[in-house]
Amino acid sequence: MAESHTDPQSADLQKLAEAVGRGMYERDHCAQAHGIELLEIAPGYARMSMTVRKDMVNGHDIGHGGMTFTLADTAFAYACNAANEVTVAAGCSITFPAPAKLGDLLTAECREVHKRGRSGVYDVTVTSQDGTIVGLFRGQSARLAGSVIPVPGASHA
Numbered sequence: 001m002a003e004s005h006t007d008p009q010s011a012d013l014q015k016l017a018e019a020v021g022r023g024m025y026e027r028d029h030c031a032q033a034h035g036i037e038l039l040e041i042a043p044g045y046a047r048m049s050m051t052v053r054k055d056m057v058n059g060h061d062i063g064h065g066g067m068t069f070t071l072a073d074t075a076f077a078y079a080c081n082a083a084n085e086v087t088v089a090a091g092c093s094i095t096f097p098a099p100a101k102l103g104d105l106l107t108a109e110c111r112e113v114h115k116r117g118r119s120g121v122y123d124v125t126v127t128s129q130d131g132t133i134v135g136l137f138r139g140q141s142a143r144l145a146g147s148v149i150p151v152p153g154a155s156h157a
Helices: 008-027 029-033 065-081
Strands: 037-042 045-051 087-095 105-116 119-127 133-143
Touching (some): 008 037, 008 065, 037 065, 045 065, 065 087, 065 133
Antiparallel strands (some): 037 045, 045 105, 105 119, 119 133
C-alpha cells in the first residue's frame, strides 16, 4: 500500500482557507441574499454557485450582467482572502461571452494568477450548467492590514 505524503503545511493552509471561507460567509449578507453558495475554497482559489432567479433577469429576459458580476466578484473575494489576510478589490473587469438565462445554475471558479507583496491578480470564469461561459472576470487585489478571522493563539487585547 502506498504511503500518503501530505505536506503538513499545505494541509494547514487548506484548513485555514476553509475556516476563512466559513467566517466570511457568516458575515456575507450579499452572498446569502443572492443565494450564492461557497462550494470549494483553497489558498488562492474559490468555486461558488448561484441560480439565476426571476429577480435577476433584466428587461431583455436574460440574466442581468450585474448579477453575473456579483457572483464572479464574490468568488474573487473568497479566493484572495483565503490566506486570512484582509484583501479588497483594487480594480476589475468582466466580459460576457454569452447570456445567462432564467433558471441557469452559474458556477464561478476563481484562480490566483499572480501575487506579490500587497497586490494580486485573479481570473474568474463563470459558466452555466452546460459549460457555456457567461462571464470572464479579471480582478486586481490589494492587501490591507489585519486578519479575516481571529488567528489562533494571537492576543485579542
